[in-house]
Amino acid sequence: MVRPTSRPTRHLGTDDVVDWIRRVGLGRCIAQVAERIEFDFLRWPDFDKSARVACHSSDGVIELMPIADAERFAFKYVNGHPVNTRAGLPTVMAFGVLADVATGVPRLISELTLVTAIRTAAMSAVAARALARPGSRTMALIGNGAQSEFQALAMRDTLDIRALRLFDVDPAATAKLAANLAGQGLAITVCRSTAEALRGADIVTTVTADKQRATIVTPQMLEPGMHLNAVGGDCPGKTELHPQVLQRSRVFVEYEPQTRIEGDLQQMPADFPVTELWRVLAGSATGRRSADEVTVFDSVGFALEDFSALTVLHEAAQRLGLGREIDLVATPTDPKNLFGLLHREPAAHMIATQALTSATA
Amino acid sequence: MVRPTSRPTRHLGTDDVVDWIRRVGLGRCIAQVAERIEFDFLRWPDFDKSARVACHSSDGVIELMPIADAERFAFKYVNGHPVNTRAGLPTVMAFGVLADVATGVPRLISELTLVTAIRTAAMSAVAARALARPGSRTMALIGNGAQSEFQALAMRDTLDIRALRLFDVDPAATAKLAANLAGQGLAITVCRSTAEALRGADIVTTVTADKQRATIVTPQMLEPGMHLNAVGGDCPGKTELHPQVLQRSRVFVEYEPQTRIEGDLQQMPADFPVTELWRVLAGSATGRRSADEVTVFDSVGFALEDFSALTVLHEAAQRLGLGREIDLVATPTDPKNLFGLLHREPAAHMIATQALTSATA
Incomplete structure (x- = not known):
């Protein structure tokens, strides 16, 4: 022994x-x-x-x-x-x-x-690789706080994102993000609103922090074929997407029982259809079905x-x-x-x- | 700031x-x-x-x-x-x-x-002080492993327990306990069975470790006025008391939803009556009602x-x-x-x- x-x-x-x-x-x-x-x-x-x-x-x-x-x-x-x-x-x-x-x-x-910032960005990249439109090159990044650099670099490396459109209610956060990403091979556009940032974006990453029901993305801002990587709506009472954004999209989640409580999904009826991402990765469920479809990864962060x-x-x-x-x-x-x-x-x-x-x- | x-x-x-x-x-x-x-x-x-x-x-x-x-x-x-x-x-x-x-x-x-051994012993002492018969001086201690010394000393200091009757399926464990308690003001009797150890005991502490349904204490061993401090039945499938021991006793618990799953209580119907100990301490529920009543503290260990x-x-x-x-x-x-x-x-x-x-x- x-x-x-x-x-x-x-x-x-x-x-x-x-x-x-x-x-x-x-x-x-x-x-x-x-x-x-x-x-x-x-x-x-x-x-x-x-x-x-x-x-x-x-x-x-x-x-x-x-x-x-x-x-x-x-x-x-x-x-x-x-x-x-x-x-x-x-x-x-x-x-x-x-x-x-x-x-x-x-x-x-x-x-x-x-490591939480790294794994959250890695998870976003895994989901985007499975769900975003092939050829996505531009990402809107709403919320330019502690996790934003990691999201930007993960998407650059995994999906070949080359252009970022940034917005934060705090201009100092955006300035910090732009400075940290200087020389990293990403074309950066600082925007004055979420709506402006979303214009022409293939992928939309929201990673805001306020612990309240917020409506960062409204249906009017959606463009055909967008993939939304919704990271910041991750606890009860804390959301980022207008309910109609979810209604007009196909929604993918990590672990359904947790996302129903914590995700943007908390705003929807209990029978609102969602797909667990692992099924898409395993080939047992369909991911994106067309280039025009809007997909949402309602990320809350799962123990796995x-x-x-x-x-x-x-x-x-x-x-x-x-x-x-x-x-x-x-x-x-x-x-x-x-x-x-x-x-x-x-x-x-x-x-x-x-x-x-x-x-x- | x-x-x-x-x-x-x-x-x-x-x-x-x-x-x-x-x-x-x-x-x-x-x-x-x-x-x-x-x-x-x-x-x-x-x-x-x-x-x-x-x-x-x-x-x-x-x-x-x-x-x-x-x-x-x-x-x-x-x-x-x-x-x-x-x-x-x-x-x-x-x-x-x-x-x-x-x-x-x-x-x-x-x-x-x-500290877990200390807090478990402290909890047992708090419960015994509230539930055991005044004048209790002898404790049977069944299971003489890692936690047993702490149980013995807590009961000595809190209730003035002066005599211990020990039993463990492993005689080496009992020898270790007796050696560790030498000179601590406790009269020690090493017994050959649980039944022998329980004879004449005012308090019975069971702190066995096997992860299985065990029947350490049977109804035949009960004596009027005993207080059972059942510590080792603390997870699903792990029990120490025969169901009839619970039926013939008044049962007190820490946090009822947890004890129904984990305690000796797991053997009983969902409506089997129990009292949360805090109510007894707060004076809003009755503890022991007579000197002849058998009381059980079905301890599983609670986060508090x-x-x-x-x-x-x-x-x-x-x-x-x-x-x-x-x-x-x-x-x-x-x-x-x-x-x-x-x-x-x-x-x-x-x-x-x-x-x-x-x-x-």
Whole structure:
């Protein structure tokens, strides 16, 4: 019998994830995650799926997103607090865990804020590749915040998008996006409204953050053959598309039970027809049927995408030696003698700590 | 505006938790958690509660247990794999997180295996104090594994239990428990069967681990006025009490929707009457009605108990300076410019790492 290591869990912080992205290249990271998402979506029935658990408050939401196959259990902790930016904090912060189903041992705990942006962009690219009109070259990008660069680069690399039409209610966000994308091979047009940005666009990506029912895209703005990549309508009471936009489109979703609650789909009757994307990828459902059809990917972010991203990240961490061991769960020498942990010799640093502080507590 | 610190999360590992327990004293740790559980149970309606999310496999279960009040969100990751001990791993491993509801920032991530044993024992003590016959001095302790010492000490300190009658199918487990409890002011009798152990006991604690329907306690073993603290029947298909034991008792639970699925209660019809313990603590429901009545606390472990324990632990960590900052979630300088994280100057250790490894990935 092989004794387990005393600290079986690897920890990746922000610097480690940044290290991964720099060494592999952002485009290649997105492509690897997209490839893994497709692989995992094609074995959809293998997963134990559930809608995420959400804790809503007046200013935001905290969610846990668990999923498992026969070998690995994964979950992500993620918040969404649009008010945070006023306090210098990100709207979205995330971390995730990958564990062995057979033993429950957590193998990886990682910062996932950057990875969430990567996997969301990768998911959008997988959906757009399956649903957008061939030859799409221009994308409108509405909402130019934290996730917008990732969406732009994923679409450039996956679909050969060459032109972006940008709009955000905050011109500083657009200026930041344009600056970050300078020299990346994308022709950029800054627009003064959503309607202007959508004119002539093949793909429309909405990635706005306000936690409210908003109508970013109205039916009047639609053009034949558009593909809408609706990312920002992703929790109850938070939408981006006018209901008639959905009525005039064919709507594709990740995991139907979750999207009915959280997506733009929440505005529609319970029997409004949608197609789960994995069926299109697997060839068991039809995607786009004509060049004139409007398609919508009502993306809310599903746990399986984080499972895929964590799997890619874990493999990269092992290959590149990223991160470090972390003492996340106790592994006593004698597993039936948890109490015995209290009587082990303390580690040297603890003796030092104890010497420096009084025993009164 | 105060800039948030770059690493707002504190991490406690096993050594830190051990440090806490040694400096405060195990008895006092259990007492503090018990006090906090009572405080939190008395404000039961303040919490956003849900049954835990469980991922079951052939050999075990991995669970996420979220809960929140208006200020704090907490969750615990915990597994249950009885087969693990054969591989030198604990049956139960756990860690937990405490976060701010207003912003989603995780404030604490801590090892919780030891703390789970403490909070389970504290919960048992709170329930026994409310339900057991006054003057109870003898406890039968069936199942002498990892949690048994904590149960014994909690009952000693809270109810003045002075005698223990021990039984486990594994004599080595009983020997370990007896050795660990030597000199702790408890008269110990090692018994050869559950029936023998129960003879003359005022309180019966069952804390067995097999993941199957077991019948540890049968109706023939009951004596008038016993209080049963049934801890080990805590997931679907895992029970300890014969159904007739429940029929002949008054049954108290933590959170009814969860216990109906997971507790010994899973064997009973959906309308079998139970009382949530918080109502007894709050005085809105009757506990024990006579000295002859048999009471059962069908404990499965509820997220609120971990919330209480994490709160006590967080306060102790701040007071005693336990643990360290951890880079769990990214906090970019400009929260709308997540992409900008990729172009910050790398930390010194990363430059060193990069110099040592090739750029191929």
